[in-house]
Amino acid sequence: MAVTELGYLAIGVKSLSAWKEFAAEVLALEVVDGEKAGRAYLRMDYWHHRVIVDEDGTDDVTAVGLRVAGAEELVEMQKSLGSAGVPYQVCSRAQAEERRVLELLKLEDPAGNPIEIFHGPLVQYDKPFHPGRRMHGRFKTGVGGMGHCFLRHESLEATHRFYRALGMRGGIEYAIPLPGGARVELLFMHANERDHTVAFGIPGPKRLNHVMLEVESFDDVGLAHEIVKQRKLPISMAPGKHANDHMYSFYVVNPSGWMCEIGWGGRPASHQSEYHQRDVFGHEGKL
Secondary structure: OOOOEEEEEEEEOOOHHHHHHHHHHOOOOEEEEOOOOOEEEEEOOOEOOOEEEEOOOOOEEEEEEEEOOOHHHHHHHHHHHHHOOOOOEEOOHHHHHHOOOOEEEEEEOOOOOEEEEEEOOOEOOOOOOOOOOOOOOOEOOHHHOOOEEEEOOOOHHHHHHHHHHOOOEEEEEEEEEOOOOOEEEEEEEEOOOEOOOEEEOOOOOOOEEEEEEEEOOHHHHHHHHHHHHHOOOOEEEEEEEOOOOOOEEEEEEOOOOOEEEEEEOOOEOOOOOOOEOOOOEEOOEOO
């Protein structure tokens, strides 16, 4: 019954036009107008969408879509949630159809982050992905899902218990020393071959700190970085290489004020515990 991937995100924004331009011309995502005013879909592969964008003024995530393999696994997930004392809503057919999935559950994690668990996404093999601008390669999705997201938390212990109830694995991967003997601990949970699917440990005003999109070509990180600099967009973390997933990446602030990480070369999850005190190199700035 375990979660298999981060399937999609739903985000609310103040300016849909600004987001459509940023998504297409900076991130290279395909932008598809929604069926109603104030909505757009962002594609990065054959899926109908990987991001739902609604102009609702929130400038934050409104749903984190986590996939399970099928109908049987969704039933098992409901049993697991019940045993863990986690309340959830079984969504109507109309609610599932709006997300372009077959079945859908809605719930919240301990910090109030809105979680959706689903199976059966609409995959359009008849509609090849068309990037919003030129790319050297494509986005890396597949069994690793759309990427990862870094969410707010209240208690790392409660957060770990919740995502373990969803069948995910993980633990502390960074323990960064601070003056005076204290340290900052960052929690990473994985569901597949990616080092992590969701992560926690950085306080902030929004539910969502950042979302990572991985590309198959190293040159696409350089191209995106060049476009960001040409447009004079704020870079919150300079190019560098993470110690935990070995991802070479940089972070840009998007029109909603949180960050998009564009990365390449991540290593698979080791499924063994280790922790790090700093990155391999670079990444000057602040998450």
